[in-house]
Amino acid sequence: xxxxxxxxxxxxxxxxxxxxxxxxxxxxxxxxxxxxxxxxxxxxxxxxxxxxxxxxxxxxxxxxxxxxxxxxxxxxxxxxxxxxxxxxxxxxxxxxxxxxxxxxxxxxxxxxxxxxxxxxxxxxxxxxxxxxxxxxxxxxxxxxxxxxxxxxxxxxxxxxxxxxxxxxxxxxxxxxxxxxxxxxxxxxxxxxxxxxxxxxxxxxxxxxxxxxxxxxxxxxxxxxxxxxxxxxxx
Numbered sequence: 370x371x372x373x374x375x376x377x378x379x380x381x382x383x384x385x386x387x388x389x390x391x392x393x394x395x396x397x398x399x400x401x402x403x404x405x406x407x408x409x410x411x412x413x414x415x416x417x418x419x420x421x422x423x424x425x426x427x428x429x430x431x432x433x434x435x436x437x438x439x440x441x442x443x444x445x446x447x448x449x450x451x452x453x454x455x456x457x458x459x460x461x462x463x464x465x466x467x468x469x470x471x472x473x474x475x476x477x478x479x480x481x482x483x484x485x486x487x488x489x490x491x492x493x494x495x496x497x498x499x500x501x502x503x504x505x506x507x508x509x510x511x512x513x514x515x516x517x518x519x520x521x522x523x524x525x526x527x528x529x530x531x532x533x534x535x536x537x538x539x540x541x542x543x544x545x546x547x548x549x550x551x552x553x554x555x556x557x558x559x560x561x562x563x564x565x566x567x568x569x570x571x572x573x574x575x576x577x578x579x580x581x582x583x584x585x586x587x588x589x590x591x592x593x594x595x596x597x598x599x600x601x602x603x
């Protein structure tokens with residue numbers, strides 16, 4: 370009896386081999402077998418990291434993986450796993466994705482936050498209660514940065530809640546101003562996914578985030594939307 374993982378790999382490989390893959394403008398792209406092994410989680414860690422670095426700069430290969438997901442006909446058919454999208458997005462550099470990349474560097478200074486740099490634009494932070502309805506204490510320092518990413522507007526709100534901890538809220542809206550529901554945001558640090566949530570009422574909360582560098586992959590039904598790189602530093 371054929372192992373279920375082998376069946377899955379065979380299905381993905383068959384789809385990639387029968388799909389018309391344009392090579393125009395493609396350099397150093399992995400072959401179908403390597404993409405199928407990657408989608409099935411069968412590559413070594415070193416090979417996986419190398420391919421993810423390629424995916425971060427190759428819309429063609431990322432499109433192939435998204436197409437695999439869209440070809441699924443039932444709930445058990447393979448989709449592009451979110452951790453693969455997160456891994457690819459983690460390799461992005463600020464100049465590689467243009468409008469789909471938001472870079473934010475924040476310094477934690479005594480009793481407040483200081484925006485060091487951003488590829489978005491600073492907007493006034495809302496004065497209303499936080500996403501969980503908790504009243505914000507007076508004097509709490511909040512920064513909010515926003516950027517357009519395709520058909521979405523993405524706002525990142527950073528609030529200092531303790532000496533070395535922050536609350537990060539990401540809000541996603543359609544260009545017509547409606548809250549975007551079911552958009553996945555996956556937070557990674559040090560190459561590992563820390564948390565992954567779908568937007569509810571257009572927002573996702575990441576609570577008690579310590580100092581460090583983080584990558585946030587944004588995707589819609591498995592298709593990459595953009596990425597956020599957030600640095601919280603002293």
